[in-house]
Amino acid sequence: MERIRITDHAEGQDRVLTDDALAFLLELHDAFECSRQQLLQDRRKRRAALADGETPRFLEATAHVREDDSWRVAPPAPGLEDRRVEITGPIERKMTINALNSGAKVWLADCEDASSPLWRNVIASQVNLQDAIRDRISFTSPAGKEYRVTATETPTIVVRPRGWHLDEHRIVVDGKPMSGSLVDFGLHLFHNGRELIARGRGPYFYLPKLEDHREARLWDDVFVLAQDRLGIDRGTIRATVLIETITAAFEMEEILWQLREHSAGLNAGRWDYLFSMIKAFRLRGPDFVLPDRARLTMTAPFMRAYTEQLVRACHRRGAHAIGGMAAFVPSAKDPVATERALRAVAADKSREAGDGFDGSWVAHPGLVETCRAAFDAVLGDRPHQLDRSRDDVAVDAAALIDLSTTEGEITDAGLRSNIEIAIRYMEAWLRGHGAVAIHSLMEDAATAEISRSQVWQWIHNESVTSDGRTVTRERCEAIVAELAASFGEGEDDRFREAIELFRETALEEAYPAFLTLAGTERYLGDGARRPATGPVPVQVAADEPAEARTAA
Known part of the structure; x- marks a missing residue:
């Protein structure tokens, strides 16, 4: 051609x-x-x-x-x-x-x-x-x-x-x-x-x-x-x-x-x-700043509004409504934690089935039976529940964007987790892995986007963690430095580039719309940079004024 x-x-x-x-x-x-x-x-x-x-x-x-x-x-x-x-x-x-x-x-x-x-x-x-x-x-x-x-x-x-x-x-x-x-x-x-x-x-x-x-x-x-x-x-x-x-x-x-x-x-x-x-x-x-990622469950009021209005829209038009991802990765090495997590997954899927969803997602074969059991209990032998109209759900624009009632705090542990997950995922993504198990959860581009975006938002809104400290670029750079030392220097790893990509998408004034877009343009597209070599650079930057705002 x-x-x-x-x-x-x-x-x-x-x-x-x-x-x-x-x-x-x-x-x-x-x-x-x-x-x-x-x-x-x-x-x-x-x-x-x-x-x-x-x-x-x-x-x-x-x-x-x-x-x-x-x-x-x-x-x-x-x-x-x-x-x-x-x-x-x-x-x-x-x-x-x-x-x-x-x-x-x-x-x-x-x-x-x-x-x-x-x-x-x-x-x-x-x-x-x-x-x-x-x-x-x-x-x-x-x-x-x-x-x-x-x-x-x-x-x-x-x-x-x-x-x-x-x-x-x-x-x-x-x-x-x-x-x-x-x-x-x-x-x-x-x-x-x-x-x-x-x-x-x-x-x-x-x-x-x-x-x-x-x-x-x-x-x-x-x-x-x-x-x-x-x-x-x-x-x-x-x-x-x-x-x-x-x-x-x-x-x-x-x-x-x-x-x-x-x-x-x-x-x-x-x-x-x-x-x-x-x-x-x-x-x-502050009314639009969300707490730690781990606190953002489907029971948050704005997420309930979103899912219930989705089921209503679908069933009103004869369309399937499919629920969200269960990202837990079962592990035989920790049966107690696995059992606890499976109970949480079962509760989540039971809630979805009870709300009218016709099915749901899992990220691991070990969750299939848990999800199936939750939907079997509601569906029985029926293939779906399209006949359940959910006319009781109000079409409510305000509820979709009301984040002020979301419960939970921003914690130092949550900040550190976001930074670690974002960098670890980006490093694996640069090596060619798009779904990565990190701390018993299957992380993909979407969860990495939440992690780096929360860091950006907390910095630019001068959010305060539960221990009374403001989230600043300097504080985040210090955490990056600690993590860089723990990552080590494997022969084939891409942590140096991952940290550069994290800085570009989470710590700079400009906010890139997608980290995958930024990563592709920088490392995978035409004119992409060659893989960096040498030790991971550690920066500790002075606080930057919060007045400067850049909209992507």
Whole structure:
């Protein structure tokens, strides 16, 4: 393809980037890249307005969509009728096999927050999807352990492509990078769409990071063109949208309406939603400053408002409502802590099932049975509870953004935890690992975003920890210095770059919208810096004036 240039190479690339597949990607690019760029520009304007004090609201222009009781989304697609347990994770070969053997109803095959966008991962994800769908996937570890799919019934595969904001720097069209969203979506659909249909399921997707209904409309336009181009019946593609931004929370029914013939429901993407709340209101003063990350549970009033209004919107329109992530990682080495955590997971999933959700997420196979039991207790033999309308839930704009009633403190331990988790995750992400177990929790890009964003917000709001000390850049740098000494200097580690990236995204005056975007531009994209060498630099900076505010 004369207009397309591939700037890197990875094993399996010839299977994935065939001439016909690249021609399909080019057609998607030509049809939708201008619209994508316009929507990204509109995002930046909206974020600036929020930072300047604008309050999110339900749209007057789309009131007719919300007020019309007659419309519904398409009925559940084959393999998506029963979604009571969904397991998530990167499309690494071993983890793919573990997910297929997990007993979950759905596997969210993640090209986004649980995947580091190294080129080898982008290509391997597509190779592994091809092999998994065709029942030919296996893996042998360096120690000689063999992994094979042994389950008689495997989960329905739902692929999460990267968000609209992320580019694929290794596929360049007319000198500019292609959309990571269209690359992940297009390659999966092109290679696997017909095969999935032939096997009685279909090409299904999770759509991340949407900020309004127009971004959903763009996806719907992509689906229509792609199906027509490949000779697939319209409505065969189905998509579940993650409601993980505060602006999308005000347009849930509009998002369902835009995707209605392709809709598979909405998901309460709790971690990215928390990240979005912090990002949107980071300069609004103490009433919008949240306590330690560990205190931010789904029982917080603003999170209850979000999840209950999501279930109401979905069931009113005949769409599945899928609950949030359980991130705990069970450990045989600490049975007491594991048992305590499993009880908490069971309570969380029981609350979701009781609220009307039709299923929920787990990050580890060891949580599948706990989640299933909670939903079995409510659903019984029914595949879902779409008949539960939740008309008792009020559509309440104020409740969605009232953070002032959130209980909990900011503690020194919480500050240290945020800094450590952010740096450890960034280091693993730079080495190619998108989902990382840290202190018995599965961390991904979303949880790292919360960690670094809270640090930024606490500094710029001069927040005070429970021991009476103000959170300053100097204090954070001192913690970074302590952690740097504990990290050591492994031959292959990337802690130096991770600390640089943490400083850029958490300690500087400017606030980058996404650490993954900043990290890709700095280390993984065109003109990326070479890996740094030498000891990790330690800085102890003087306090900087809090009056200087920069809105991303």
